[in-house]
Amino acid sequence: MTTTWRRSPWDADPLSWFTTPNLPLAAAALSLAHAAIVLGIVGDAGSRPIVQIVAVALATLALVWVHVITRPRRGAVTVARALVAVLLASSALVLSAWGYLGETFAIERWWAPLSVSLLLFALAPYTSALRLAAFGGVLLAVGTVTTLLLVAPDDATWPPFATAVITLFPIVVGLVGGVVMIRTITVALTRWSERPLDVPGAASPPDELVAAVDLATAERIAPAVAFIADLLERGAITTGDAARAAAIAERLRSELTTEVDRTWIERVADGRAVVVDDPGRLAERLDLAQRTAMRALLDALLGDIESPLGSARVTLRRTDHGAIAVALRILSTMPEGRRETFLAPYYVTLQSAVENLRWRTGPVTAVEFEVAAPPTAGARVQRTPEAGTPGGPVAR
Incomplete structure (x- = not known):
């Protein structure tokens, strides 16, 4: 749960966000349209319309900047890049309030707070809940100070508290809505990525699943x-019983230890025609974005309804400079043209998540890339839970 607070939806699944790359541009268009209606059609530009136009330009530029920094090839959104957008939006808010200084205007139709709220929504897919809360806190602080110093003294229609509530409400909605959206998506995607690969034809009613698990356990013990x-029938213990008991205990311990020590890629591939070659358990060192890309390729190319047949080999090795080299060989019956069209989003997304990406299509899809070694040892993701149905052993 702590990890999901520090993970953005793009981190959890960069592939799905490839289908909605223009969210910041849509927010920019909505912000610009709203400001144009308020300032132009409604006529709430005040006595300094040029100041309002400059403020609108800054607010729009903030959202366009978010669009630029969230392109897949630019990688993850850093704090410094996001703060540029926050600074532009804050400047637009302050400048717009200063443009109304000394005069009363319809505070409930003020265009600037909505633009700030749209900025938070535009950042939500690409930043973590904690970072969005920090950005929202900065914008709320700027909005509060601006309202109390520049807006409330000139507006006798509303008391200062009501003026602050009206001004900050859109920003609060953007902040709370963005954080809730990020948490919901990241938690759901994390759980989704932990599920085993679906085995065609293996679906069973709950009673049959329980029976299958019970049968496997009964065979093991x-x-x-x-x-x-x-022993109970004989009512006595012989000298050979101790050795026999030790042998049975050792076998059970070995089986259970082997089961626990399997990596996530071995667990999700259980029961499928996937060979995992990872003697160093390097799969545990991949982050969620890289892991999601790997399992999505396997899941989609091997589990397609129209072409359920296929096989794959996944190899992980440590390079001379300490990185993790990953090689995937996927044999799929999907037609070549459809396969290349299908793989295009994966290629673009992987470029931003890995290093030295090499991609070849044909009868066998070959994907090779490197992942920088994490700064500290240990698994970077939770282990995959045990599959609901027993599958065949993974080939090694």
């Missing part, structure tokens, strides 16, 4: 049960 039953 059958020697131990038989041994204990034999």
